[in-house]
Amino acid sequence: MPHSSLASTADRSHRDRTTPVVCLDADNTLWDTDGVFAAAQLRLLANVITATGIDMAKEDRLAYVREIDQELASRHHLGLRYPARLLIAALCHRLLGDEPDVAARKTWKDPSTIPLAKEVAEEIEKQYLSDLSVAPKLLPGVRTGLERLHDADAILVLVTEGGRDRVETLLQANKIDRYIDRVIDAPKRKELFVRLRRLFGSNVPVYMIGDQITRDIQPAAEAGLRTIHVEGKFRPIWEVGASAPTTHEASTFEDAANAVLARA
Ligand SMILES: [Mg+2]
Structure with a gap:
């Protein structure tokens, strides 16, 4: 400045x-800005559910993503601007039954250990970034x-x-x-x-x-x-x-x- x-x-x-x-x-x-994030996060969750075949429909879906999002953001030096692939990985762990903090910690240790093909995860990430670019x-x-x-x-x-x-x-x-x-x-x-x-x-x-x-x-x-x-x-x-x-x-x-x- x-x-x-x-x-x-x-x-x-x-x-x-x-x-x-x-x-x-x-x-x-x-x-x-929150509305844009909410729409993008909901679609990301829907895509991860489709890709993994694991659903938990009774949950408040936005709250479900945001719990994970906040766990990752509070651990990452970029805060809420941490890379999107971490959110996809952590959601996989969460869907498989881990608590949010455990899912975030596992993602930290090794973001590649998820039950998704690399190309599928990349496609979900691409869609998410495109959804976030909406004005x-x-x-x-x-x-x-x-x-x-x-x-x-x-x-x-x-x-x-x-x-x-x-x-x-x-x-x-x-x-x-x-x-x-x-x-x-x-x-x-x-x-x-x-x-x-x-x-x-x-x-x-x-x-x-x-x-x-x-x-x-x-x-x-x-x-x-x-x-x-x-x-x-x-x-x-x-x-x-x-x-x-x-x-x-x-x-x-x-x-x-x-x-x-x-x-x-
Ligand atoms: Mg503000």
Whole structure:
């Protein structure tokens, strides 16, 4: 992140210094990334069941995949971005009767010991990656909320760890790119938010709107931003029981935008 790119966002505005700066999370705050994952994970499970011939129909299928997914993610240095073939392997172990933690551990030891031909596993992985490449849809209230903030002259800064190109493509696909003043692709640590606050000046209210307590709310709150938590459907294992000094709890993005405009 070049320093000049941030500075130009601050300079570019010839606006009232008290109009807010609003930092936004993207995935599961603006658009339904969780919905794309859910559809892909359900198809992956269905394909593994077909390929192995082992079914357990009475289970909540999404919860069944996600239990394994979280076990793998919490053990892998890439977190939720671990390779998909590990999920296929661990699901095989699970279908064969292992508990989720045992299935994940076995997969770690040797991902190749599964009752699937290599080509079949590769085909399932290919389908999964293709399902994950579908563009997620905007969440309810996002378009209205962004419009309202934009009309109020707020500077909107999208803060993501999901890759600038991907996020810019999705902003365009959902036709909301014109509302966003700047995209910042950087780890959401306290230091980043401290820098953003310093950049816009101490008189300017700076907000952070996001769905994850540990990634969005906590570091922003520690840096002194006003934080608005929008409850998402997706709660990873590391979020359960997490809490932070949230300035405002919102049920939708529109609700969050209204809270900013009401100076929550
Ligand atoms: Mg998010």
